[in-house]
Amino acid sequence: MSSRNLFLIACQSVKRSLWRTTIRRSIERNFSAGFVKNENFPTLVHQNYTRLTFSTSGVDWKAKDRGKEKKHKHHLAIDEEEIGQVIEVEKYKEKLEKALMGLKKLYAEQVSLRTATGSLNSLKVKLEGDTFPLMEIAQIAYKTPQLIVINCAAFPQATKDVMQALEASGMNLNPQQDGTTIYVPVPKVTKEHRDQLAKNAKLFFNKCKENIRDLRNKYVADVKKMDKSFSVDVLFSVEQQVHAMSENYVHAAEEIMKAKQAELLNVK
Secondary structure, eight states, X not given: OOHHHHHHHXXXXXXXXXXXXXXXXXXXXXXXXTOOOSTTOOOEEOSSSOEEEEETTEEEEEOOOOHHHHTTOOOOOOOHHHHHTTSOHHHHHHHHHHHHHHHHHXXXXXXXXXXOHHHHHTOEEEETTEEEEGGGTSEEEEEETTEEEEEOXXXXXXXXXXXXXXXXXXXXXXXXXXXXXXXXXXXXXXXXXXXXXXXXXXXXXXXXXXXXXXXXXXXXXXXXXXXXXXXXXXXXXXXXXXXXXXXXXXHHHHHHHHHHHHXXXXXX
């Protein structure tokens, strides 16, 4: 069988849904130019699209890996003066920074290898349709280094709500109630405890990322509303920079999460 016939058989076996006119023409040019010289029909590589590997038994389709290209994105320079013409850039930065500081605060208070009274002070407790820090409705103290005591005598009706908040805190706590007093053994630092805290760190990061991107979407919407005051080019540039600023903060938050997880998992 001639090389030309092998070429036609191979082409017919390629699924129509995957076939692209540019690839077909490129292969035909390669064939006409003499790159295919024998019946073994060696691999043909198309520079810009995909790679087709042919053999006498059939055709393999292999998508070109484009993942590496994403790692080399061009860094967008931020021109705050230009952005400031369209939106209040300082307020935008302030809100982005607040989201990042909120993540750091959560890590300090709720993602720690040692349960501290400081962690419990700010624990949110839902009570009578509102939310309060635990320190406002109960007294918190260490009875021993391994035991925290919470006294709810000032608001006895809050005891059940405090128990629920402790159990749902994600701090691996196992509170025990005795009247209006709650005893909280300080959990031992086990591998399982470390793993759970690392998962909590990821959950808090994801929430922070969502907050940052919600903020970005709000400001992008504000930019779009200015279409009668600025040119299309200016608005497009500002929109891209608003996006880039938010992604810078997402990246910073991710680095904080990775450092926290490394600390929790004792990765050096």
